[in-house]
Amino acid sequence: MNSAYKRRKVLKLIGRIIECLLLIALIMVFILPFYWTLITSVKSMWEAVENPPTWWPREFHWENYATVWNEQNFLKYAKNSIITTFGASIIQLVSSTMAAYAFARLRFKGKKTLFFISLADIMIPAQVIFLPIFIIYSRLGILNTYLSYFLIYIYSGSTIFFLRNAFMQVPEELVEAARLDGASEFSIIFRVLLPSVKSFMITQIMLILISKWNGYFWIQVLTTNDHIRTLPLLLNSILARVEGLVIRYDLAMATNVLIMAPMLLYIIVFSIRGFVLALQCKARRIPLLGKLIIIQFDYFYTFS
């Protein structure tokens, strides 16, 4: 009886240790790229490409950041990044919200067909349609303008799909009650439906903002000069530059850190909150490992 109890305790301890080791390994997998980016950004040009690599910079070249900030049109690209990120996100959210509302709540002819067509957007990769879009935009003469970029996001099948599903979770009676309360369609969307799916919206907004901030493909496609080019393209041009047969990984990583900084800060703040929340979920009895995997997955998901 007593020995069985002891054995169970020992087994539990071993399980706990394995859990912790797995946890550490997992954290390493996620943390390593960030660590690598950070240390490389302050290495010298030569140390950055050394083989075998150094795990700690021999000397700290903080001036890498100054170089990027000053020399590479950084501020112009940053301004473009901010304008395109917020502009496209707002446009995508507003148009998708209204379309999702129509698909979720209104009755009209051809609703199913239209919804199916809108879903097709998720299945067709951008790489398939960028050429016709490029040609159309070039004939319209709107290449290298913010407008061209915003037009791409005026429609998003996946956001419509997710928002529609969220709206459908809201009981029909709530919408009907609002209608009887004399609310307009806009009032129903913005004062009844959206607040009812608040937590879902926060996640969506976060994902959309991050995807725009890191967006590369469409900006690349829609530009022939650097008039509206954004930070990820700056990174690309730095990587393309070779000085004495060496790619400037140090500068590239410094740029990377600067690009990541706002989102990283945002996510760290949210992760700490999520971490606290996860630790507080005692009622759910999720093991610590589970909680951390959830957090890390969230972390990974937002960056991928």
Added chain:
Amino acid sequence: MLINLSNIKKVYPGSKDPVIEGLNLAIKEGSFTVLLGPSGCGKTTLLRMIAGLESVTGGSISLEGENITNMEPGDRNLAMVFQNYAIYPHMTVKGNIEFGLKNYQMTKQQREERIKLVMELTGLTGFENRMPNQLSGGQRQRVALARAISKSPKAFLMDEPLSNLDAKLRNQMRSELIQLYNKMGTTFIYVTHDQTEALTMATDIVVMKDGKIMQYDTPENVYSNPANVFVAQFIGDPGMDVFQTTDDQFIGFKPRALTTEPVAEGVSFDANLLTTEYLGYDYQMTFEVPGKGTLVMRNKKKMTSGEAYRLSVPLEDLYYFDRDQNRCEPFPITGLKEVFHADK
């Protein structure tokens, strides 16, 4: 008349069969009209058409003489209380009430006055700043009522508002609704499948079946003067026992009219007692009439299962229905064919 429905037809999109067809109904001003019927009889559809939440396929609806058939729900000046309360979860109690008032362009002072009034009327004073998830089911229902009252509507539409409450609370809310109705004097249109609610609260009952009105009358008449076999069997707990006669007419009687005593004039038949259920006030017995089917009896006297009895109904307790199942003058009973159930 407050609300006039004439020749109403409703076909849901994608289906061919109308849920409601050729329905006429005039709802009296100041009445507590209950739409009563089994599920799927079209009572909720009818209420939603009055509210404007459901389109009308044919016919017209008028409110105080004005045609409102195609009017927006918000312009009809009607208030509705939903089965699941439908109070806005992200707004406080006060916010819930204020939302509608704001949409009607009331000034802040008017709103405050109105809110104070309805809070007192529904006994919610002190709960203004609570969120809905901090309220009990009964309190939520009160918020829904307060929201409806605050608009001073021409009529209140209620769609089974008590069905989500437990039995005790339901009885209490029922009595409060009656008090509210007496205080306000506004028209109530109330949908339910619960005949107790209908009989206790209504001034007028509309019994519906398959989109048709079976009887539109006072609770007393619906209970003791059913217009047809359906109403006779639907109303009452349990409803009437009905025999089809050998010439295909029908006779019915209340289960409490059945007796084991011999009667001078009336109907008598042999039956075997299957089960006896104790219901507190009296017993409910289920009998099998050999070759004719089962029927129920209510009696204060406990009877032993498995035994055979001779049951009788006095002549004055019999109800007569013609071949179309409508109430008719007494006719000579030729013989009993089988026990009839209208809903089967």
